[in-house]
Amino acid sequence: MRVSLATQPGGAGPNEDWVAGTSTFAIVLDGLSTAGLDTGCRHGVPWFVAHLGGSLGAALADADVSLTDALADALERVARLHPTCDLANPGTPSATVAVLRERGEHLDHLVLADSPIVLESVSGISVVTDLSVDEVCQDLRLETERHETGTPEHRASVARLVAAQREIRNTPDGYWVASATPEAAFHALTGSVQASDIRSAAVMSDGVSRLVTEYGMATWSEVFDALRSHGPASLIQTVRLVEATDPHGRRWPRYKTGDDAAVAFCQPTNQS
Template sequence: MYVSVATEAGGLAPNEDWVAGTPTLAVVLDGLSTAGLDTGCRHGVPWYVAQLGGHLVAALAESDRQLTDGLADALDRVARLHPECDLKNPGTPSATVAILRERTGSFDHLVLADSPVILEGDSGVTVLTDLRVDDVCRDLRTETEQFQTGTPEHRASVARLVAAQRAIRNTEDGYWVAASTPEAALHALVGTTPADGVRSAAVMSDGVSRLVTEYRMATWEGVLDKLREEGPVSLIRSVREVEAMDPHGQRWPRYKAGDDAAIAFCRRV
């Protein structure tokens, strides 16, 4: 398959998204916000997603390897890179994971948390995502949405929300993300789709998918058409234009005015 990629920070802070593509693989990672709270790690989220992404691509170089096995191996290898850090800290750097891999006659996918994989076929569009995070901390999320983005009240509310999410992250009572232990890979959602049912696909962080899911300023069909005609950079530009219409998060409440964005667009060749 032909894979085109793009990523862009949502503001002045370093980009915490990561994307890569090969002729058979597309990977997107979305680093989770630390909200200024302690992580126990001196490296930071951008370092973590870069290391995890590189090791993940290497681990999946063998096309017959299970995606969950490759993710578990990558998580273990990254943890070994910084044993001096407190990897048991609930705020240890972490990320969502979305993977699409082409094999002879089929496409495999893996999603861990809310970075989706979008498949386009003759029967329409299929959205593959993991929204377990939406089932936790609903009251705190509602509280955060009451404040204008960027205000002291909003920042304090986001910090409370992130702290509460950390307490149940990677537990049976919460939701799962890639962090410091291979166990998270076992909780990813995986599947296989026959290749003849897929014309194109997009793997993206929620900084892109929110154009459809949160802002409702596009449809999945429209997103795929734009990717086909203009490419990933143009799609991210569309997200920024929408965000600029509501810089204080009053129409579309969110954690920050502009979110990091990453996308891999895949076309069969």
């Protein structure tokens, strides 16, 4: 398949999103915020997503391996790369995962947490995502929304929310993300569709998808039109222009003014 990519940090800090693509797969990882809290790891989130992405891509080189097994293998490999870190720390670096792979006449997908894969098919648009994180710690989430983005009160409330979320990450009472153990891979959403039914697909972090899901400033059909006409980098720039109209999060309460963004636009090779 044809894959075009773009990623951009949301602010002055390092980009904690990661994206890669080949003629057979696309991967997007969205590193989870640490909110300045202890992680038990000396490497940090950008290191984690870069190594997880590289290991996952290497595992996908075997066309016979399932996406779940590929992710489990990658998680195990990355864990072995930092044995002196406290991987039992609930704040150990972690990320969402979204993978699309062309395999013969099929497109396989895997989604772990809330980085969506959006499929534009002959019959319409479907979104694959797991929003379990939105169902936990709702009282703390509402607290963050009462404060303007960037204020001391907002930063403190985000830290409290992240601290509470990470206590239930990768537990039956919480939500699952890619972290230090392979088990998380087996909680991902997976599936397969006929490649001939798909016109195009977008694999993205929520720093991009929020243009539709949170800001309501585009439809998925308009997103695909923009990707075809102007490409992924232009789509991210559109997100930034929208965010610039609400820098303090009054219209759209959020954790930060601009989130890291990554998108892979995929077109199966059987499409013209």
